[in-house]
Amino acid sequence: MKAIVYTSQCGHTQRYARMLSEKTGVPAYSMKEAREKLQLKDEVFYMGWLMAGTVKGIQQAMDRYVVRGAAIVGVSPQGNGDLWTEARINGGYSDSGGRLFYLQGGYAPEKLGLIHRMMMKTMARSVIRQVEARGDAATEQERRMAEVFRNGGDFVREEALDEIVQWFREGDHSGELKATPRVEF
Ligand SMILES: Cc1cc2nc3c(=O)[nH]c(=O)nc-3n(C[C@H](O)[C@H](O)[C@H](O)COP(=O)(O)O)c2cc1C
Incomplete structure (x- = not known):
């Protein structure tokens, strides 16, 4: 893998990208930096934040580079449920x-x-x-999300990268992301 390329607005994705770079030894570049450092069709791992069901910057990344894999960074624990679940079902x-x-x-x-x-x-x-209206019926996770939306929250943690680091270690990858992953919002 030539590089990790990321798009981040508030810094969560950037922090993940830098941590992943440290753990794998693969350099991390913002999309802008990547334009100077990388060649067209270089192999990259893309990291982008989830915005209303789409992954910021992923189309541009796919247009320029060979995107072997991607990490999508969202606020919810499971990525709106569906994207993550679908990716999981698909292995x-x-x-x-x-x-x-x-x-x-x-x-x-x-x-x-x-x-x-x-x-x-x-x-x-x-x-x-919605969570307030559910009263006692609201689940612990729903309450936690409401709390995050009230006061903000930061869930970036190193261990979350374990699976990705493992994938990097597996060596050469031949798959490529060609279509934008999208979730219903
Ligand atoms: C306009 C907007 C829409 C968002 N939509 C989603 C979403 O659909 N699902 C989700 O899990 N997070 C959503 N988020 C939350 C961001 O994905 C989350 O804050 C992420 O950590 C931002 O990454 P960054 O700090 O690298 O910019 C949205 C954020 C904004 C600003």
Whole structure:
């Protein structure tokens, strides 16, 4: 693998990318840095944050590089459920054999630009309202998500990378991500 390429707005994905770089010895570049450091069609592992069901920057990464695998970073514990579950059902592979992972990042509204902050505010409000309406019937996980949307949260942790590090160690990979993974939002 030539490099880890990432897109990050609030820093969670960047921290994961840097940690993964330390653990694997493969350099990590932001998408912008990658334009200077990498050649077209270089083999990369892509890391991008989940925004309303799409993975930021992944299409551009697939256009320029050979994306052998990707880690998607979202705020929920399971990546909106579906993407992660589908990847899992599929053994964690896209249709064309690229490896897919999910990592829980965090929620830091103070680091968001105005538009994204407004989008998240609407979502946060609706999640909090739904959980409150469920009262005692709300699960522990739903309560925790409501809490994250109230006060922010940071779930970046080194151990979450274990499976990805293991995959890097397995050596050469031939699968490639060719279509944008998408989840219903
Ligand atoms: C506009 C917007 C939409 C988002 N949509 C989702 C989503 O669909 N699912 C999810 O799990 N997280 C979603 N998030 C949360 C981010 O994926 C999460 O905060 C992530 O850790 C951000 O990574 P970063 O710190 O590298 O920018 C959204 C965040 C924003 C700002």
